[in-house]
Amino acid sequence: MSDYQPRIQDMQFVLSNVLGAPDQLKALPAFDEVDADLMQQVLEEAGKFVGEVVAPLNRDGDEIGAKWQDGKVTMPPGFQSAYQMFWQAGWPALSAAPEDGGQGLPSVLEIMLYEMLSAANHGWTMAPGLLHGAYECIKHYASPSLQETYLSKVGTGEWLATMCLTEPHAGSDLGLSRTKATPQADGRYALNGTKIFISGGEHDLTDNIVHLVLARLPDAPPGPKGLSLFLVPKFYPNGERSAVHCDRIEEKMGLHGSPTCVMRFDDALAEIIGEPGKGLNAMFVMMNAARLHVAMQGIGLLDAAWQKADAYARERRQMRAPAGQEVKPKSAAEADFIIEHPAIQRILNTQRAWVDGGRVLAYQTAVELDRIKHADKDTAAQSQRWCALVTPVMKAAFTHQAFHGGSDCLQVLGGHGYVREWGIEQIVRDARVAMIYEGTNEIQAIDLVVRKIMADGGQSLNQLLDDMKAQSQTETAEATQLRKLTQSIVSAAPQDPSLGHRVADDYLRAMALVMLQWAWQRIDAALDAQTPELKSRWQAPSKAFRQWVLPEFAMRSHIIETQCQAA
Template sequence: MSWEYRAPVREMRYVIEELLGLPAQWAQLNAFAELDADTAVQVIEEAAKFAVEVVAPLNGPGDLEGCSWRDGAVGTPKGFRAAYQAFVAAGWPALACDPAVGGQGLPQVLNAALYEMLSAANHAWTMYPGLLHGAYECLHRHASPELQQRYLGPVVSGEWLSTMCLTEAHAGSDLGLLRTRAQPQPDGSVRLSGQKIFISGGEHDLTDNIVHLVLARLPDAPPGTKGISLFLAPKILPDGTRNALRCDGIEKKMGIKGSATCVMAFEGATGWIVGEPHRGLAAMFAMMNSARLHVALQGLALADNAHRNALRYAHERLQSRAPQRGDTAAPADPIVLHPAVRRSLLRQRVLVEGGRMLAYAAAHLLDLAEHAEDGALRRSAQDDAALLTPVLKAFLTDNGFALASDALQVFGGHGYTHDWGVEQCVRDARIAMVYEGTNQIQAIDLVVRKVLPDGGAKFFALLQRQRAALPPQARHAAAAQDWLARLESALRDTVAAAAGDAELPYRVADDLLRACGLALVAAAWARADAVSAERAAAGDAFHRAKCESAAHCFAQLEPEFAQALAQARAGRTPFAAIEAFDAA
């Protein structure tokens, strides 16, 4: 067999239509009142067709060819530019953007479905348009009318791609250490000087212009993150001349080799401020939060495709199994019948499909936060989305790499070779745990920055809403309630103990985030079981599989959930220091 991508349209429809009941919820929002289920399905099916027919065939060849760099110019793999032009011509970049600025005004859930399919089909190619919606959010909310008039339209349409220029070699994730400078000019512009690294799509041949969003310091900036401002610096200036910025090289990477990861030099480049001076992070976070949700979708997408290919392989691969009672010889069966393989595939299915339930619910929260007429609903949706962003980014990308590795194991030795495809999936998935804030940073963001400041009030309110959404008579409702209660208890203990041990939250953050992801998946599966129970009992195979997956979740993932909580409890004991050592 060969590696392939089949879009999980039926699974997407199940989450959108049956589990979340979004068409009925859209009808209650003025922004989507005219959107019906049939139109949403048509959008998903057309997106699937584009991902499968246009983008997926470029995945393996693009990995082998990679990008080229010469004298500051970057070439992308063969076919990438034509695929991107087709993407723009079809209007996909504008899917969830405001109609007032040229967008189609469709829900974030449909945009999430689009980018899940694109990432699964070709992660490297999807890196180029992956920041477009975040750039749109940033400019739409914070740019001056003049900048919006000049740049917002081409970003919404995808005519111009964008970047997020944060990282500097000496600073890494500590943005407070960045040194790039912005010198104000009499005409209101600035001159940017400095170097940025790890810039996805910093230079390429897909679009004629690139809109760089750059963090830098003004001359009067205070130290630390409070002194950072955000600037827009295009590759091509309004008068048609080339700006004073260039790509000094591209990284040779473990994965996503068709995505140009650039070192960018700004040598007096012309730019304009976005938002207020010294408040660049506030403006950039509109872009970063969107990017983090898209990275979570990357983890989900790669895990899903790895699982589907492993499942197909397991049905085709014949191997002898241990004799069963009454057998006189060990027959050769598809390895999907072997208990060890079946266990791995079932765990993959539970985490992949449960992850999709969480991701699409979070995308809908973004729509409620923007479009709900009730102010209290908008605020609670915004709070929940802010809390879930680090959970989803870390949880789904951890799963993306781990489950792709598990899928490789199903392939055995074949999986370790390029021709079978899964080894590329493993390599591509690994980066999602690192960029847009490492997963350790996401855990710290959740526990230290979002739970501790208000004593956990907003997070406990989120858990209460999770409990309220559980059908009381559902088969797994009591178990899901128990998981959520145990998670809340662990968080309350952490909040109380942190007052006397400032390092404690940092020691336990990773384990608490993992426990949170598992508890939310369990709650989602309890709801899915309730939704599917009647049709499963009537013999519907699709819904019977949902009920079987829910049962597997509660039977087989509970020890993993308990282990995460136990690790968090163990973290109450301070870690030993790592002493200096002589490497020789």
Template sequence: MDYAPRPDDSLFLIDTVLGAPAQLAALPAFADSADAALMRQVLEEAGRFVGEVVAPLNRTGDEIGCRFDNGAVVSPPGFKEAYQAFWQAGWPALSAAVEDGGQGLPAVLDAVLYEWLSGANHGFTMAPGLLHGAYECLRHHGSEELKARYLSKIATGEWLATMALTEAHAGSDLGRVRTRATPQADGSVLLSGSKIFISGGEHDLTDNIVHLVLCRLPDAPEGPKGLSLVLAPKVLEDGTRNAIHCERIEEKMGLHGSPTCVLRFDEARGWLVGEAGKGLNAMFVMMNAARLHVALQGIGTLDAAWQKAHAYAQERQQMRVPGATGAEPSLIAEHPAIARILDTQRAWIDGGRLIAYRTGLQLDLARHAPEPKLRERAQRWCALVTPILKAACTQQGFEGASACLQVFGGHGYVREWGVEQHVRDVRVAMIYEGTNEIQAIDLLVRKVLPDGGAALSAVLLELRDELDASREADADAQRRLAQLRYLGTSVAMAAQANPRLPYEVADDFLRVTMLGLMAWAWARIEAHSGTDDARWQAPAAAFRRHVLPEFEMRLGLVKRAAEGVLGAHAQPPGAALARQ
């Protein structure tokens, strides 16, 4: 029951629903590479590679896993050969610039590829998962010398990269990082310190590993403003091994095919990326790119769990469906409880996909649109929607995979069927690259409140204008988008009276915003698929019946909290207490 990419589904969303080929063809960078036929060819080839080369290694990666041997990490059988085939076929370089060794194709195709890789083999996908972010970070902030030495190797995937942030005492609180960088006369620095939870910090997949390390220069101020970013390779230019040591790999709940390393830097040689004291600015380029990929991990893993559950439900017979004739037991897919699980998770997969693909398309517009206003609008979308996708899709990836396990009954709890691995693997996606709680705070406190909700309102108005009020689903989506606009303004007003409030309601605010985006997504899908298309009809109905009602609940939680603050401050002192 290996995962199988389904290019037709993704192409329908990209081509028919989003109209991506026409939008991309209007950009000079993609004038010759964004027609629908080429995009189909690329995705069909990607689907073949993922399904035939990467997916069959998933169980091996989980059951055998990585092995730590005296400072070295041995990858699971088949991983090294598969990765070498992966980068030599050009897949890591899909959206990198041609001048850097890339193929110069749209980022939206890269998004589809990494969704499929995650569904096929999440552990394997952790290896190239940071390449795109490392490439963008170095491309925008690296010196010409560093780019000449490392950029094409990272762009093509010949060398893999890490993002070394976390320390034992400093998880989400990066301002407490202690790793030190001491400047040298030749312009390099010497790194000293330890990092934990470094995915792919040591392995045998590539000849070199490029570490991007968050650190502190001498006399740097305390807190996040004193942090710098340093590039430190595993192997130096002269072929000698840098003083970077893997002390152990973690024994984890899942992702056994990906080594999570403790690294020690013993005066390891490195070079500054960007300006001193502005390491977070450079690092966030990498983190934001990684967060979209993490959202796609949630979608891909949920799709993999759904594929297994759907196939099982089409074969397993248990009891008769109420009202069925005959003596034979029914397929469990025909039982309403099982159909509800499968259709509901399909609704999350397809709706989340459309929003993620739109974000990939907006990345292309933000980078390549010739008009400044179009670039600004695309950047606004990415800034607001990326944390929503990361949090909502990884949460649903975990909860939905667990629901798919339920379809198997007791068989789902044993390893034979493979669905329990998805539950274990995807759980960490709610934690890394910024916990989901931090994503919610980032959205509300850092993105919505500073301008009183104006940027969010502009994004919601764009979506409103894409809908047709004459259609029932579109009109309903428009109403919900309007409610979100008002909600952002209400929370912004209430936050002035109670600064603690946004932190308390951030999770609910993010969730209700995602549900509003999903309403838009399903309205668009229904408008293009037609009411007679069975493939899309069942999840569309499940979305309306089983997913969308949560919108009112989350909306009510945030509204009541905001109105409670505004009401208390609009009354004379003691009035609220007197009512109690």
């Protein structure tokens, strides 16, 4: 079956017709010369690169995979040359500042690029996936001397970067980290410890790798407040190799093209980033950027699974007529394509509803990120509220849908979906980890409900819904009910401190559905001025959202209400 191909026309329709993103961005002085034509050109060129260079490597990435031997990792065939083409063409530097070697373009173009890359070849895309977050971390927290050495190299993608957080005994609870940082006479620090699950900790894609490492100073207090952030490269500026070793790579369910490394720091000389004891502050700049990228992985992988299922359904014939029609014997030549079957249409249109609506939310989030950087104070505060609330929803809801919806797409292929030949089983395997890394989906839900919604009594959520109401000029019954559910949780939580944790997953799903509803309101409104031919592309998933997706809200609402009443 053919490789994934970006559907630029669909993406551009969301960007320009639904969101009016070019006009939103032109209002920011930093992008006053960025118009719809330029954005279209960038997307078309990105689509060509992804479809022609990156997508064809996906099969070998999975079947051959990254190989470890004697501390060195060799990437799958074609990965290195593709990456060299990628960074030399300027793709990693789309949104980086021009003074750092970047192109200074809007963040939404970077987000759309990584959606395509993840769909085409998730394993390969893991390598540059942390670049933007590492760039922002170094730019905002590193010393001028560190910035001079590393900022442009990371910003342009000439050197790749890692995020070294997890240890064998410390996964989501980073406060348990034990890696030590011992001050040295020259002002540097010697790092000692082991980090696991380090994506791209060792590879042959670039000449150097920049490791950002959480570690604990000798006098640091226990817990997360005792963690500091350090930078240690694979090679120092003088060419000397650091004492950072890759002890092995993990054998995984999926993502075989991405080496997941066990990294040992053995008196590795490093420099501190930011202030002592405030490592998490600097690291969260990187993690928050990574979480939106992971949401794009979910949307991209679901789109890739849908493409394979849709193509198969249009070619596969069955001898039975669709439901509602007279059943009569047919020859093979007269058999129905399974795309005509209502059950198959339901699967395909449902996943299309998630992808299309997800793009609206993701692209708008990227626009809000640029507003935070470049808009006036009041607008930036509004955008910060959007990103704080919507990012955990995007990460959790769309990685969940990539796996479960991808499995539904596999179902369309029947037995052919379960065998390797057709490629869709790889998508399901690759997608599963996105529900886990960069903060598990359960942690995203707890972050949303306990640390954000409950922390301010639901005020930020109500303000967000007010903003959405102003944009769509109406408030749905589900949005109004979400306000009531929020107040019920806030009111009942003092009597039951565990309530927020228990209902967090249900609340996040309910909020995701309200956000998707808003997205489809925007899509439907944009279709009013379109041709009948273009409308027909979007009407089926719009109907599927209302019929098959949104009804889940009532179930989630009932669960939350029941738990609040029992508190």
